[in-house]
Amino acid sequence: MSTEAPRKLHPWRQGSLVEPGLALEKGWVNSDETDALLFVATHDCDLQTAAEGAQFVELIKCIKLTTGRTSGKHVSGQHARILHIEQEIDSALLALSLDQTQKIVVKKEDLLDHAPKHILSDQNLRTFSRWLASRYSRSALPDSFEQRLKAAHTISPDKTDNKHADKVKKDRRLSNALLSVITELGNPIEGIYLTLEGKESIELKPEEPYSLGIAVVSHSKKGQSAQQQIGEATKLADKIKALFELSSWDKSVGSVIIKSCVPTTERDFSLYHAKRTLRWNYDYLSVNDDE
Known part of the structure; x- marks a missing residue:
């Protein structure tokens, strides 16, 4: 011993x-x-x-x-x-x-x-x-999915007033617009999780659209009600969904159809959901374009 x-x-x-x-x-x-x-x-x-x-x-x-x-x-x-x-x-x-x-x-x-x-x-x-x-x-999304986000253009949902059409940046890249709203509203968010309906690792042809589901998960903070937590996630989820719905897609690259963009909290986002989705690391999105 x-x-x-x-x-x-x-x-x-x-x-x-x-x-x-x-x-x-x-x-x-x-x-x-x-x-x-x-x-x-x-x-x-x-x-x-x-x-x-x-x-x-x-x-x-x-x-x-x-x-x-x-x-x-x-x-x-x-x-x-x-x-x-x-x-x-x-x-x-x-x-x-x-x-x-x-x-x-x-x-x-x-x-x-x-x-x-x-x-x-x-x-x-x-x-x-x-x-x-x-x-x-890191979870890797298909290259063809990421390329579609970079090639697509959108209109900010806050700038659709026809009276000020000259101020609307109609050629704004979707990837940039997404990064902007995440930068603005992402502080209380624990993570954004994606599903491509079973095609998370499949490179689709341009004529085949990706079907996208998103869960925006907020932090569960002490002293904050469930209503406050879900409210913060809802703000970001609504803006993300609107950006996708207002997007025009490059046919030579392909499109993405957003099926859902759901706000939730850490307490309600289960391990079951986490295993069946991809945590979105959006560092590849660039704001350096000529919009």
């Missing part, structure tokens, strides 16, 4: 904040990066193991958003590269932006003589962990 004393675990966990002074002292951030923070990205198991191959820790750099507000298109891990969160640090609620490409690797021993004072909240940590993993495990 072994009499070896159990190894003492250190306090560092995924989502721990490296104190700014330590990050500056070690040269992990530059002296002019006054708004930069570092969070631990390495998984807890790799942090605690003493294995020879786990002597390094991955840190991810984030910045404080000067606007003080998160963007709807970057919350809840919907964007594969950028994540926005609101996190309380030293009694101040900060809006932070993390970037998957802004990672550094440091020696684990350089952290072990110190202890973290802050760690991401439970909800932020769950989102952070899922977002890190999604970089390599």
